[in-house]
Amino acid sequence: xxxxxxxxxxxxxxxxxxxxxxxxxxxxxxxxxxxxxxxxxxxxxxxxxxxxxxxxxxxxxxxxxxxxxxxxxxxxxxxxxxxxxxxxxxxxxxxxxxxxxxxxxxxxxxxxxxxxxxxxxxxxxxxxxxxxxxxxxxxxxxxxxxxxxxxxxxxxxxxxxxxxxxxxxxxxxxxxxxxxxxxxxxxxxxxxxxxxxxxxxxxxxxxxxxxxxxxxxxxxxxxxxxxxxxxxxxxxxxxxxxxxxxxxxxxxxxxxxxxxxxxxxxxxxxxxxxxxxxxxxxxxxxxxxxxxxxxxxxxxxxxxx
Amino acid sequence: xxxxxxxxxxxxxxxxxxxxxxxxxxxxxxxxxxxxxxxxxxxxxxxxxxxxxxxxxxxxxxxxxxxxxxxxxxxxxxxxxxxxxxxxxxxxxxxxxxxxxxxxxxxxxxxxxxxxxxxxxxxxxxxxxxxxxxxxxxxxxxxxxxxxxxxxxxxxxxxxxxxxxxxxxxxxxxxxxxxxxxxxxxxxxxxxxxxxxxxxxxxxxxxxxxxxxxxxxxxxxxxxxxxxxxxxxxxxxxxxxxxxxxxxxxxxxxxxxxxxxxxxxxxxxxxxxxxxxxxxxxxxxxxxxxxxxxxxxxxxxxxxxxxxxxxxxxxxxxxxxxxxxxxxxxxxxxxxxxxxxxxxxxxxxxxxxxxxxxxxxxxxxxxxxxxxxxxxxxxxxxxxxxxxxxxxxxxxxxxxxxxxxxxxxxxxxxxxxxxxxxxxxxxxxxxxxxxxxxxxxxxxxxxxxxxxxxxxxxxxxxxxxxxxxxxxxxxxxxxxxxxxxxxxxxxxxxxxxxxxxxxxxxxxxxxxxxxxxxxxxx
Numbered sequence: 001x002x003x004x005x006x007x008x009x010x011x012x013x014x015x016x017x018x019x020x021x022x023x024x025x026x027x028x029x030x031x032x033x034x035x036x037x038x039x040x041x042x043x044x045x046x047x048x049x050x051x052x053x054x055x056x057x058x059x060x061x062x063x064x065x066x067x068x069x070x071x072x073x074x075x076x077x078x079x080x081x082x083x084x085x086x087x088x089x090x091x092x093x094x095x096x097x098x099x100x101x102x103x104x105x106x107x108x109x110x111x112x113x114x115x116x117x118x119x120x121x122x123x124x125x126x127x128x129x130x131x132x133x134x135x136x137x138x139x140x141x142x143x144x145x146x147x148x149x150x151x152x153x154x155x156x157x158x159x160x161x162x163x164x165x166x167x168x169x170x171x172x173x174x175x176x177x178x179x180x181x182x183x184x185x186x187x188x189x190x191x192x193x194x195x196x197x198x199x200x201x202x203x204x205x206x207x208x209x210x211x212x213x214x215x216x217x218x219x220x221x222x223x224x225x226x227x228x229x230x231x232x233x234x235x236x237x238x239x240x241x242x243x244x245x246x247x248x249x250x251x252x253x254x255x256x257x258x259x260x261x262x263x264x265x266x267x268x269x270x271x272x273x274x275x276x277x278x279x280x281x282x283x284x285x286x287x288x289x290x291x292x293x294x295x296x297x298x299x300x301x302x303x304x305x
Numbered sequence: 306x307x308x309x310x311x312x313x314x315x316x317x318x319x320x321x322x323x324x325x326x327x328x329x330x331x332x333x334x335x336x337x338x339x340x341x342x343x344x345x346x347x348x349x350x351x352x353x354x355x356x357x358x359x360x361x362x363x364x365x366x367x368x369x370x371x372x373x374x375x376x377x378x379x380x381x382x383x384x385x386x387x388x389x390x391x392x393x394x395x396x397x398x399x400x401x402x403x404x405x406x407x408x409x410x411x412x413x414x415x416x417x418x419x420x421x422x423x424x425x426x427x428x429x430x431x432x433x434x435x436x437x438x439x440x441x442x443x444x445x446x447x448x449x450x451x452x453x454x455x456x457x458x459x460x461x462x463x464x465x466x467x468x469x470x471x472x473x474x475x476x477x478x479x480x481x482x483x484x485x486x487x488x489x490x491x492x493x494x495x496x497x498x499x500x501x502x503x504x505x506x507x508x509x510x511x512x513x514x515x516x517x518x519x520x521x522x523x524x525x526x527x528x529x530x531x532x533x534x535x536x537x538x539x540x541x542x543x544x545x546x547x548x549x550x551x552x553x554x555x556x557x558x559x560x561x562x563x564x565x566x567x568x569x570x571x572x573x574x575x576x577x578x579x580x581x582x583x584x585x586x587x588x589x590x591x592x593x594x595x596x597x598x599x600x601x602x603x604x605x606x607x608x609x610x611x612x613x614x615x616x617x618x619x620x621x622x623x624x625x626x627x628x629x630x631x632x633x634x635x636x637x638x639x640x641x642x643x644x645x646x647x648x649x650x651x652x653x654x655x656x657x658x659x660x661x662x663x664x665x666x667x668x669x670x671x672x673x674x675x676x677x678x679x680x681x682x683x684x685x686x687x688x689x690x691x692x693x694x695x696x697x698x699x700x701x702x703x704x705x706x707x708x709x710x711x712x713x714x715x716x717x718x719x720x721x722x723x724x725x726x727x728x729x730x731x732x733x734x735x736x737x738x739x740x741x742x743x744x745x746x747x748x749x750x751x752x753x754x755x756x757x758x759x760x761x762x763x764x765x766x767x768x769x770x771x772x773x774x775x776x777x778x779x780x781x782x783x784x785x786x787x788x789x790x791x792x793x794x795x796x797x798x799x800x801x802x803x804x805x806x807x808x809x810x811x812x813x814x815x816x817x818x819x820x821x822x823x824x825x826x827x
Contacts, residue, residue, distance in 0.1 A: 086422025087419075089416075103432070
């Protein structure tokens with residue numbers, strides 16, 4: 001769906017902001033660009049919709065190089081969610097959501113239909129908020145509108161720049177949950193920038209960990225945790241490692257080491273299984289033992305840490 | 306002297322004029338504002354994109370703003386002449402800075418996240434500007450227009466100085482006539498206009514976002530409509546345009562008399578007497594209220610229209626002398642009377658022309674004149690005593706004082722000294738009474754109105770007859786101040802309507818009555 005090939009960018013002279021980035025994201029997949037500030041993750045994202053023009057390298061969407069498209073056409077076909085939502089204060093919620101469709105020349109009826117559909121999906125009551133202004137909404141609601149706006153024209157690619165960064169933890173959890181359950185995302189390629197490790201593990205199909213403009217490791221959450229490519233990667237997750245590992249590991253994966261079988265769906269993570277056990281006051285020591293045994297047989301993380 | 310009208314009376318009587326001037330004022334303000342918006346807003350947008358230019362553009366507009374408004378209007382005269390065009394140009398320059406600056410800051414203060422989002426959604430530069438930047442900059446932009454409007458309403462009062470009309474006509478007239486009510490009649494509507502437009506634009510600023518989007522389109526139309534107000538008075542105006550001084554507009558022996566006695570109704574603009582003659586010459590106006598012996602009548606080849614119904618009081622010049630001095634030196638009277646009846650209007654105009662326009666020395670002009678008339682005599686011994694000859698600061702005074710000096714020195718053994726530049730009538734007359742000067746040339750009309758302050762009934766009974774006026778002032782001055790009026794010199798320096806000679810002869814107009822008939826026919 002989208003492919004980056006050896007993309008480079010440096011601002012001013014000297015220090016490159018992004019060096020030699022290559023990756024590919026396919027339909028239905030969410031790639032998280034993870035890193036601290038200055039790691040080049042946002043620059044990478046903005047090069048995809050050409051808000052930043054790469055110095056070298058190529059970016060393809062559906063096999064077509066993006067530098068051969070007009071930037072307006074490219075952007076209208078790419079959803080974009082910003083950290084501080086960037087909603088237009090002089091537009092109503094409906095008008096905000098309808099921006100890209102109207103730029104694409106959809107007829108009004110169709111825009112309204114799509115707008116109300118998305119609002120319902122994101123738990124925004126259309127009859128109540130359709131004609132409100134962004135300032136009249138809460139932060140969480142504003143971010144939902146921002147999400148709806150990005151999805152309005154049903155673009156095949158969705159770029160998200162720290163979309164939940166400005167929200168308080170409770171609101172963030174609920175918006176994130178809605179986001180994960182969105183039917184509309186199933187057939188899209190999503191690239192999401194965050195510095196929040198837990199968020200990366202929750203939302204990412206794969207994670208691209210970046211530092212100083214260079215990709216340190218790109219892989220599934222499990223791969224990053226249990227087979228880190230270098231010491232930077234392993235150190236990066238150290239202070240929340242246990243939690244992340246429990247979250248990353250599916251119950252299924254530790255089943256061979258379980259002494260007492262657990263009657264739970266194998267698709268859930270070990271963390272979720274532990275939470276359920278705690279809630280029902282079941283003894284969880286057997287699960288923890290199985291988890292430790294799994295780690296001993298897989299990878300070299302334990303030795304390293 | 307007449308009593309001043311009360312304010313309501315004045316407003317009632319001048320209602321038509323007041324309305325016309327208010328409309329003109331609105332027109333002047335908003336035409337210039339419209340041009341400033343049309344040029345200033347795009348310029349403001351341009352400098353947000355080319356930051357390097359912003360300092361230069363804002364700098365130039367800032368400098369223009371610091372030029373005192375009356376000076377800016379003054380600069381316009383050599384460039385664009387007088388009338389509406391230079392007035393609008395000056396007002397436009399004033400309005401420019403707040404509009405450019407507020408467009409610039411208005412656009413720059415738009416949240417970068419919003420413009421980033423707009424670009425990210427796929428808006429091109431035009432869409433970004435019209436859908437996002439301008440609507441969001443609108444409150445700040447409107448604040449700039451608001452400032453510019455209030456400035457323009459104020460500065461537009463000065464437009465009357467260069468014959469562009471507006472409420473300044475009343476204000477200048479009031480100042481010239483020392484008539485407070487007249488000043489108020491101009492100042493109050495101007496202030497109300499400023500407050501009203503400030504309030505209205507303030508309201509527009511507070512309108513909901515949705516409506517400001519539409520405002521973007523409504524505003525230019527509104528400005529156009531208001532601008533067109535300037536044209537209304539011209540549409541029902543007469544064929545000829547008169548340029549009168551502010552003082553003349555408000556005087557009974559001025560425009561008011563023209564209306565009352567002649568029934569003359571002509572479209573007027575107020576104009577400063579500094580530029581009036583030139584304006585007539587340059588065909589900016591057709592009829593002016595000049596001074597009949599002014600040198601510029603000759604310089605610009607103007608024709609004085611006969612005052613066939615005698616509304617302008619006779620202003621015959623004659624030397625007035627302290628009786629005490631005459632008693633002491635009886636030969637003085639004979640010497641002074643050498644000039645009696647010698648200088649008529651056209652000779653005085655010619656003399657003024659030599660001094661004012663050809664910049665010759667008044668002393669030389671006086672000597673040449675006497676020589677030509679065969680009146681120049683070798684100077685006497687000058688040992689019998691001293692006579693001080695005074696003169697007012699303006700016009701004929703300098704030349705006459707110099708002529709009298711030569712006559713006294715030539716025909717007597719007295720020594721004459723001139724003391725010119727004594728300011729206006731009051732100062733000159735005080736100096737005469739107190740014996741600081743012995744004589745000065747005065748006008749009969751001035752004596753009657755400005756010194757004797759004659760009752761209205763007395764004035765009405767005398768004014769049409771120059772001899773009666775002379776007799777009256779001679780008698781009263783003798784009685785009250787022991788000052789003697791010698792026989793008149795001959796010319797009558799009064800108000801006069803004048804036109805370009807060519808136009809007057811083409812239209813067969815030689816008198817004010819004929820002017821009136823012409824205007825009625827056309």
